[in-house]
């Protein structure tokens with residue numbers, strides 16, 4: 001039987017529809033295969049584990065395969081190999097082939113710095129559903145400043161080669177103080193490569209709570225400009241169309257004392273480089289030992305979800321009663337990483353929200 005091709009838009013509709021109807025089943029697994037990466041971006045939230053000590057504690061190939069078997073037994077459909085950079089595991093090709101043979105739909109997040117001839121050939125012969133890579137500069141000088149490497153040309157070549165080979169490459173851009181002045185040039189470069197410019201601008205603190213990287217966050221005024229021009233506000237505006245969503249539509253206190261008000265745990269979970277299952281990459285506890293004999297994806301997913309969904313504010317948290325929570329970047333995971341307390345407001349997020357509200361009120365603008 002010939003291969004049936006499905007258009008990207010149709011696939012997107014199909015997958016969203018499928019996921020919506022599946023209703024709270026573990027369908028998507030993000031494997032943090034390694035935290036290693038030869039780039040050392042200052043903004044990186046996993047840079048704190050990009051060292052030998054953390055590498056030594058990573059799982060063996062055999063254990064990664066056991067985890068993949070458990071995902072298959074749990075009817076997981078979509079896999080995302082992430083990190084760090086998963087291509088820097090010496091056994092990446094073996095793990096990828098095993099996952100491919102198990103029938104998963106695979107996405108790979110990578111800097112592409114580790115894309116050698118063998119891996120390229122493998123991707124051509126057994127294509128992933130998608131490769132996502134982050135390009136934060138439009139020239140070698142800034143690339144070096146951001147990543148501390150001279151791999152700009154190599155990165156561009158790798159993107160070109162993959163696209164030319166017919167592989168779907170999503171090129172993302174993180175806008176920070178380091179590259180704000182180059183945004184338009186990066187956009188031109190990304191588009192000249194045949195990809196869609198996909199920017200975001202939030203730098204998240206490192207997983208161990210180190211906040212040095214947050215110094216790279218945009219000034220709130222610049223953040224507002226970027227969000228309106230390229231970010232989620234521009235997307236909301238496009239989606240709202242005739243309906244024209246107003247700020248009022250998006251504000252109002254969230255009822256009850258529920259701490260989680262996002263999509264965490266709806267159908268997605270993470271597996272850390274040490275084999276622990278979590279339902280949000282920023283909420284590292286509680287976790288579940290997926291490798292333990294007898295433990296399963298379903299049991300872990302539902303028990304972690306039960307715990308997180310029954311989470312209620314214990315203090316008189318400002319965020320708990322804040323009417324802007326739905327438009328704020330605050331969430332308990334990020335709050336914990338940044339302040340050590342899951343109920344505490346995060347100053348920068350508060351500032352951004354205030355600016356947005358003020359801007360909308362002053363300009364009587366619609367989102």
Ligand code: SF4
Pocket residue numbers: 037038039040041043044045046047083084085111134
């Ligand atoms: S390329 Fe990605 S994983 Fe590597 S250091 Fe930069 S942000 Fe981190």
Ligand code: SF4
Pocket residue numbers: 262263264280281282283331332333334
């Ligand atoms: S990071 Fe925050 S907003 Fe995102 S899924 Fe986790 S808890 Fe929800």
Ligand code: SF4
Pocket residue numbers: 318319322323324325328329330344345346347349350351353354
């Ligand atoms: S961080 Fe500030 S604006 Fe955001 S939800 Fe908490 S109190 Fe509200």
